[in-house]
Amino acid sequence: MSNKVVEIRGLYKSFGDLDVLKGVDLDLFREENLVVLGRSGTGKSVLIKIMVGLLKQDKGQMEVLGQEVSNLTQKELNALRLKIGFSFQNSALYDSMTVRENMEFPLVRNIKNLTKKEITYKIEELLDAVGLPQTINQMPSELSGGQKKRIGVARTLILNPEIMLYDEPTAGLDPITCVEINNLINEVRERYKTTSIVITHDLACAKMTGDRMAVLLDGQFRAMGTFEEVFPHAEDRRIKSFYDYNFIES
């Protein structure tokens, strides 16, 4: 792995008096699954939202696929966004649209000249990939939490992204569905050759999906490496307690 996909240097972000990110440095390599761990409110989601231009950093460099995100024009930013799939914590499926319309939405807006047949083929292919072909005409309100997550992932995959960002993919799901979602994350990487960042505080999810862990504490990455390198023999008391709470409590 030598190809850098994301390069972050000295990234700062604060909201009012609250400093969330305080000089974050990170490299992400092609086809790697990086898991960003940390307690709630440590700025994990803020980090990936800066990556897609939903938030703007106060200071520092955020280079994605060779482009500095904060310097891009709206048109350039949109072109970059097409290469990044963002799976939201609550799936963020459009309530007023069916599953088919949800998946059509990014496709018809960004890829012109597709026939109806091609669109349907693409949608069905992805619904098959996430194991939910039968939901195509259902409304999001008729789906379970796990199904929504899967459809959310399928919707982001429809534009063939190079990078996948998963924001708390297993939050609020039962343990069996969590394992299914973790498997899906791994399948997506293998099948579509994506590079991923998984934001979570679920160590089981981290262990299953991550090649590398990065622990965000006090606005900076305090530990980085494989699961075995970072846990369970961490010297930092906070990282150790994070591990203990996740595994001992469960």
Next chain:
Amino acid sequence: MAEEADDRKPFLSKKIDKFFTGLADAWNFVRRFWQEVFLPPYEFKEVIHQCYRIGVESLPLISLTGFIVGIVFTNQSRPSLSEFGATSWLPSLISIAVVRAMGPLVTALIAAGKVGSSIGAEIGSMKVTEQIDAMEVSATNPFKFLVVTRVLATTLMIPILVMYTDFVALIGSFLNVNANELVSLSTFFVQIFESISFLDIWSSVLKSLLFGFTIGIVGCYKGYHSSKGTEGVGRAANSAVVISMFLIFIEELLVLQVVNAIRGM
């Protein structure tokens, strides 16, 4: 770019700051609408969809209200006119009242309640469940897709609804007048068209355009800036209605002054 958390520090007191920053935000929102409305891509399909939702789905409520307003206003006006033996003036009185003021005002207030709250709640709920962010990261301009389309739809549909309300209210009035004064339909409508001028109709249409724009932009603004989960969505819907209604009355007052000035020329 998605709206970031408000991290501005208070300059005066929190409340005064909030008022002025709110005004500035609202001004920027309206300005952004006028910038985006003329730029491609144009979301014609969504505008038509919203026109259908706002127009057609409001018809039952508007019809009932307009009809009742026509009957009630005629009934209430009759005793005063009959004291002077002037009940034959009922069609003129009703038509002037309905076309100049009651039609636009009643329709706009009903639309503010029904459409404004629905826009505020819908966009607010999309905001708190990150659906707007999802649209943005899929390289779609959510402002154009959600705000521009809805504001255009309300601006186009309210004048049509107002004309429809005027018609239904006059029909209600006719039924009442016909039952009591035995006036025929043709006589009733001849009297109506003799009483109202082009200025009345144009001012009514222009006023309705303004009301429609207000309902749409306030609903969208409140929804787009809602926060704090479901409580914020409720608040967005509620304040969309209250502010729209308040602005509609102010606009009515201002337009009335302008039209009266033109009439006096």
